[in-house]
Structures are given as C-alpha cells and as structure tokens.
Amino acid sequence: xxxxxxxxxxxxxxxRSHEFILLAVLMAEWVSFYFAGTHHTSHxxxxxGTADAQADILRHTVEIGLLALVMTPIILTGGIDLSVGSVxxxxxxxxxxxxxxxHMPIPIAATGALLTGAAxxxxxxxxxxxxxxxxxxxxxxxxxxxxxxxxxVTRGADVFAEFPASFTFLGEKSWLGVPVQxxxxxxxxxxxxxxxxxxxxxxxxxxxxxxxxGTRFAGIPVERRLALAYVLAGTVAALAGLIYASRLNQVxxxxxxxxxxxxxxxxxxxxxxxxxxxxxxxxxxxxxVAVAVLSEGLAYANLPRELGGMLTGVLLILALxxxxxxxxxxxxxxxxxxxxxxxxxxxxxxx
Amino acid sequence: MKKHFREWSVAAALGFILVALAVFAPPxxxxxxxxxxxxxxxxxxxxxVGMATIIICRQIDISVGSLFAVCGVCGALLLDRGWPCLAxxxxxxxxxxxxGAINGGLVAGLGLPSIVVTLATMVTWAEALxxxxxxxxxxxxxxxxxxxTQGEGQxxxxxxxxxxxxxxxxxxxxxxxxxxxxxxxxxxxxxxxAGLRPRLITFLMFVRLGTLTGLAAFLAAVQAPTLQPKPxxxxxxxxxxxxxxxGVAISGGRGNLWGVFCGVLLLTVVSPISPAxxxxxxxxxxxxxxxxxxxxxxxxxxxxxxxxxxx
Numbered sequence: 001x002x003x004x005x006x007x008x009x010x011x012x013x014x015x016r017s018h019e020f021i022l023l024a025v026l027m028a029e030w031v032s033f034y035f036a037g038t039h040h041t042s043h044x045x046x047x048x049g050t051a052d053a054q055a056d057i058l059r060h061t062v063e064i065g066l067l068a069l070v071m072t073p074i075i076l077t078g079g080i081d082l083s084v085g086s087v088x089x090x091x092x093x094x095x096x097x098x099x100x101x102x103h104m105p106i107p108i109a110a111t112g113a114l115l116t117g118a119a120x121x122x123x124x125x126x127x128x129x130x131x132x133x134x135x136x137x138x139x140x141x142x143x144x145x146x147x148x149x150x151x152x153v154t155r156g157a158d159v160f161a162e163f164p165a166s167f168t169f170l171g172e173k174s175w176l177g178v179p180v181q182x183x184x185x186x187x188x189x190x191x192x193x194x195x196x197x198x199x200x201x202x203x204x205x206x207x208x209x210x211x212x213x214g215t216r217f218a219g220i221p222v223e224r225r226l227a228l229a230y231v232l233a234g235t236v237a238a239l240a241g242l243i244y245a246s247r248l249n250q251v252x253x254x255x256x257x258x259x260x261x262x263x264x265x266x267x268x269x270x271x272x273x274x275x276x277x278x279x280x281x282x283x284x285x286x287x288x289v290a291v292a293v294l295s296e297g298l299a300y301a302n303l304p305r306e307l308g309g310m311l312t313g314v315l316l317i318l319a320l321x322x323x324x325x326x327x328x329x330x331x332x333x334x335x336x337x338x339x340x341x342x343x344x345x346x347x348x349x350x351x
Numbered sequence: 352m353k354k355h356f357r358e359w360s361v362a363a364a365l366g367f368i369l370v371a372l373a374v375f376a377p378p379x380x381x382x383x384x385x386x387x388x389x390x391x392x393x394x395x396x397x398x399x400v401g402m403a404t405i406i407i408c409r410q411i412d413i414s415v416g417s418l419f420a421v422c423g424v425c426g427a428l429l430l431d432r433g434w435p436c437l438a439x440x441x442x443x444x445x446x447x448x449x450x451g452a453i454n455g456g457l458v459a460g461l462g463l464p465s466i467v468v469t470l471a472t473m474v475t476w477a478e479a480l481x482x483x484x485x486x487x488x489x490x491x492x493x494x495x496x497x498x499x500t501q502g503e504g505q506x507x508x509x510x511x512x513x514x515x516x517x518x519x520x521x522x523x524x525x526x527x528x529x530x531x532x533x534x535x536x537x538x539x540x541x542x543x544x545a546g547l548r549p550r551l552i553t554f555l556m557f558v559r560l561g562t563l564t565g566l567a568a569f570l571a572a573v574q575a576p577t578l579q580p581k582p583x584x585x586x587x588x589x590x591x592x593x594x595x596x597x598g599v600a601i602s603g604g605r606g607n608l609w610g611v612f613c614g615v616l617l618l619t620v621v622s623p624i625s626p627a628x629x630x631x632x633x634x635x636x637x638x639x640x641x642x643x644x645x646x647x648x649x650x651x652x653x654x655x656x657x658x659x660x661x662x
Contacts, residue, residue: 127650307482
C-alpha cells in the first residue's frame with residue numbers, strides 16, 4: 001500500500017507488489033487452462049487455447065469489467081455502490097421502452113438509457129453528498145428501488161427482444177477478430193485510468209479516501225469529486241446494460257443481478273483497499289481478468305463452473321490476508337517485544 | 352420521546368399503514384392469509400435480530416443468504432432421512448454457528464474488513480451448494496410444519512420468532528453483555544481500554560448471527576413440502592434494510608430491536624407477497640419499488656435530521 005507521494009519502488013518491491021502477484025496468478029490460470037482446456041483433433045484445435053475462446057471470454061465478461069472500472073474510483077474515495085447492477089437493468093428497460101413502445105430510433109433510445117444511468121448516479125451522489133449519508137445505505141436503497149422500478153415497468157414478465165442488427169452489432173459482432181464491445185471497453189478503461197492516475201481529480205479521490213475532512217480543509221470540493229465518481233458509475237452502468245442487451249438480444253427485469261458484487265470482487269481482488277485511499281485501475285483490470293479467466297476457463301477444462309465462484313471467494317480472502325499479513329506480523333512482534341522488555345521502544349515497522 | 356424519535360417514527364409509519372388497511376382494505380385482517388404472511392417472514396425477523404447486533408457492533412454480514420441456504424438444505428436432507436425435528440434443529444444451528452465462526456475468525460482474528468470477507472464467503476458457500484446439489488429439490492415431506500397441522504406449525508414458527516426477539520431485545524437493553532455490544536460499536540478502542548475484549552465480542556456476534564440464521568433456515572425449511580437448494584436471493588439485503596429502517600445506525604453503537612421489529616413488519620406489509628398490495632389495488636410487481644422507497648425515505652429522514660441538528 002504505497003502512498004501517492006512515495007518514490008517509485010525498486011524491482012524487488014515490484015516483485016512483491018499486489019499487481020505482480022495477481023499477474024502470476026493470472027499466468028498460472030492461463031497456462032493450466034491452456035493445457036487442460038485445449039483439445040487437438042483431426043478437424044483442428046478447439047477449446048481454451050483458440051483465439052475464438054479468448055474472444056468469447058472477453059465478450060461474456062465485458063459488462064462486469066465496465067462496472068469494476070467505474071467502481072474503482074468510488075471505492076478509492078472510501079465509498080461503495082451496490083446499485084450498479086440495478087441501474088444497469090433499469091437503463092436497459094428504459095432503452096427497451098423507448099425503442100419498442102415509444103418507437104424511438106435506436107440512437108435516441110440509447111441516449112435515453114445513458115441519461116437514465118447518469119440520473120440514477122446523480123441520485124446516489126445527491127443523497128451521499130448533500131445529506132452526508134453512508135454510501136452503503138444509500139446505494140442499498142437505490143439498489144432496491146431501481147430493481148423494483150424495472151420489475152414494476154415490465155410487470156415482472158415483459159421481455160424486450162429482437163433488436164435490429166444495427167444494435168446487436170455492438171454485442172454480437174467482431175471487428176479484426178476482436179469483439180466490438182471490447183473496443184468500447186478499452187476506450188472506457190483508458191479514460192478511467194487517465195482520470196484516476198493522471199489528473200488532480202483522481203488524486204483527490206484517493207485523498208478523500210484517506211481523510212475526507214482533511215481533503216475538505218485542503219480546499220478540494222469533496223462533494224463535486226464524489227458526485228463525479230457516482231454519476232460516472234451510473235452512466236457506465238447504463239453503457240454496460242446496452243452492451244448486455246445487445247449481446248443477448250433481449251432485456252428482462254432480472255438482468256445484471258449480482259453484478260455489483262462481481263464488480264466489487266474484481267476491484268478488491270485488484271488490490272484497492274475497501275476503506276479507500278489506495279488502489280489502482282490496472283490492478284482492477286487484472287482482478288477482473290483473473291476472475292473472468294477462472295470462471296470461463298473451467299468450462300473448457302470440463303470442470304464445474306461453480307468451482308470458479310468458490311475459488312474466486314477463496315482468492316479474495318487470500319489476497320486480503322496477503323496484503324494485511326505483514327502488518328499483523330509486525331504488530332504481533334511489536335506486542336511481544338514490548339511484553340518482554342517495556343523499557344525499549346518497539347522496533348520500526350519498516351526496515 | 353426525542354431519544355427514540357427514529358423508532359417512534361417507524362412505528363408511526365407502520366401504524367398509519369395498518370390503520371389505512373383497516374379502513375380501506377379490511378379483508379387484510381382475515382386471520383389465515385395474515386398468519387401465512389407473518390409465518391413466511393418470521394425467519395427474516397430472526398436473521399434481522401442477528402444482523403442488528405452485527406451492525407450495532409459496526410460490522411456487516413452479507414453472507415447470511417448463503418448461510419441460510421446451506422443450513423436449510425442440510426436440515427431438509429436430514430429431515431428427509433427421517434431424523435426427528437428436535438435433532439435436526441441443533442445440527443442446523445451448529446452448522447450456522449460454524450460458518451459464522453469462519454466469518455468472525457477472519458474479521459476479528461485477522462482484522463479483515465467484514466464486507467469483503469462476507470462477500471467472499473457468500474460466493475463460496477452459494478457456489479459450493481450449487482455444485483453439490485445441482486439444483487435438485489430436497490423433499491421435506493412428512494416433516495412439513497414439524498408434523499403438526501398447518502395452523503399449529505405456523506403458530507409455532509411465529510411464536511418462536513417472537514420469543515427470540517423478546518429475549519434478545521431484553522438482553523441487549525438490560526444485560527451487561529448487551530451493553531458491551533454498544534460499547535464496542537461506539538468506540539472499540541475505548542471499550543478495550545475499559546477492559547472489554549472487542550475482538551472476542553465481534554467474533555461472538557458473527558457466531559451468534561450464524562446460529563440465528565441456522566435456526567431461521569430450519570424454520571423456513573419446514574414451511575413447504577420441498578426446498579429449492581439455492582440461496583435466498585436478497586435475504587442479506589432484506590435483513591440489512593429492515594435493520595436500517597428500524598433505526599440502527601450503520602456507523603454502529605445505536606439502535607434497538609423494537610425498532611428493528613417495526614422495520615421488519617413495515618417491509619413485510621408492503622412486500623411483493625403481501626396481500627395488502629392486492630387489497631389496496633396496487634399490482635404486486637410494485638412491491639419491491641415500494642420497499643426501496645421506504646428504505647430511501649428512512650435514510651433521507653435520518654440525513655435530514657442530522658443536517659438540521661448540525662446547522
């Protein structure tokens with residue numbers, strides 16, 4: 001957990017860094033699935049090792065990746081957004097309603113969906129900044145209300161389907177062998193990375209996570225920075241919803257259930273502290289790919305998909321324990337040290 | 352009055368809805384559908400009682416839905432093998448306590464954040480259950496309603512839930528052990544300096560929630576002839592919502608179980624399965640949106656009050 005002002009660490013420290021460990025896990029996953037999940041027959045090669053399979057893995061998990069990307073700034077500020085899955089679903093429903101029932105053209109319906117997402121994020125931001133309420137509770141409420149509205153609008157049973165090819169292009173087609181939605185994802189990823197790591201806005205997210213009051217006294221408009229993070233999350237959640245709708249060519253009130261937790265998992269696995277203040281966007285990307293390859297790759301190796309979820313949970317605990325273990329050990333050593341000889345000060349934490 | 356403003360306002364909202372139902376939809380008070388509704392939500396009340404003390408302790412547990420499913424399925428499998436109810440109940444509670452102890456050990460022992468730990472255990476248990484059972488329905492058969500008639504079984508479940516609530520509410524208010532929980536939630540370091548053991552108390556709160564979840568799962572399992580082996584989606588958020596609506600502060604150290612009781616009842620009356628919506632002419636698919644609105648309203652009321660006090 002390096003502070004934003006620390007000097008660049010040496011290569012030894014880099015080898016121990018969270019991102020590097022995650023990268024090693026990812027390589028291990030990839031190599032084992034490559035050998036266990038690729039089948040060579042007389043008709044050619046099938047399974048995990050093919051470019052098609054890799055493209056499919058990306059195609060199936062891009063939505064969670066988008067949510068994880070925009071969840072990162074929020075968790076950096078010490079907040080959380082449980083509502084992204086519901087916002088994603090409700091925006092899709094708005095899109096479906098505008099297109100099918102209001103007979104709007106696709107671009108206008110899609111803009112409507114994005115605006116809905118932004119407005120939903122704005123509602124979260126308003127309650128969190130104006131009334132100074134805990135994000136966990138606010139977004140728990142909006143989680144319920146947007147899922148509830150989606151169910152109410154569709155009467156729990158309505159399904160929007162058979163979108164025109166000009167829209168399903170986004171989720172079903174490839175360009176230069178790469179699924180179209182991956183290009184969208186890359187653009188969003190670069191934008192979020194630049195925002196978090198190369199602007200003063202991104203630095204203020206971390207400052208808010210470290211010390212919200214201190215940041216306020218330093219003259220940073222905390223409310224506006226927080227609002228940006230939540231509105232961005234809502235908007236990108238709507239974008240993820242559009243991609244999801246286009247990939248499955250249908251919209252139901254159950255879309256995106258549990259996606260908020262999958263996104264949080266990717267962010268925390270990527271090394272962002274759940275208390276805020278430290279973390280990186282590239283860590284989140286690694287966390288997302290590690291989970292994606294694990295959950296999708298098992299199917300190619302003829303292993304049960306459920307194993308992926310279980311291993312994700314275990315991986316999450318291990319990643320957290322690994323990041324906290326040095327601190328626990330030094331605390332323990334310090335306590336034992338002061339226990340035996342109280343006259344000496346505890347040894348310095350870092351050597 | 353002012354001290355318990357939050358609890359009273361929830362009670363007032365509940366009273367208002369109940370009076371409105373009495374005036375506009377008297378059939379809501381027919382005993383049988385009402386008893387069925389209350390029985391269905393009784394396990395939620397038990398889980399909410401456990402969740403309330405976790406939140407008062409300034410922790411959170413989002414794995415209860417998975418714990419609930421695992422305990423329920425194990426209990427139902429034993430019932431199907433012909434075990435008597437009285438033998439299955441302790442097994443279910445013990446299993447819940449064990450899984451709660453894992454959460455508690457990771458949170459209190461290693462000092463990991465509870466929201467992430469329980470997120471991980473939630474996923475792990477849910478997927479393990481899906482893997483082992485592959486969605487096969489579990490037969491409860493002869494043990495439905497503990498082998499009693501439906502009416503007796505429903506009364507047993509409701510009375511059990513109320514007794515649990517009463518014991519815990521009185522204990523939390525009047526026993527030293529209950530006050531310790533508030534002390535840890537208000538300021539863990541101060542509690543430690545005062546001679547309490549915050550980590551042990553936190554650990555025990557997770558074990559306690561696991562045990563109560565095991566009990567709730569058993570009471571839910573005997574309500575139907577078959578049991579779906581999947582997590583009760585949203586139980587954790589339903590319990591947290593009831594606790595928050597009931598006036599427990601998410602920042603710990605504040606709230607009581609009578610408020611939580613009112614919160615559970617309020618969310619029960621407007622839940623999608625409640626006959627109240629039908630009698631009031633509101634389609635049931637609005638249930639979840641109304642629940643969400645109530646949660647937000649309670650939260651906004653909190654924030655508004657805090658804001659007015661500040662300025």
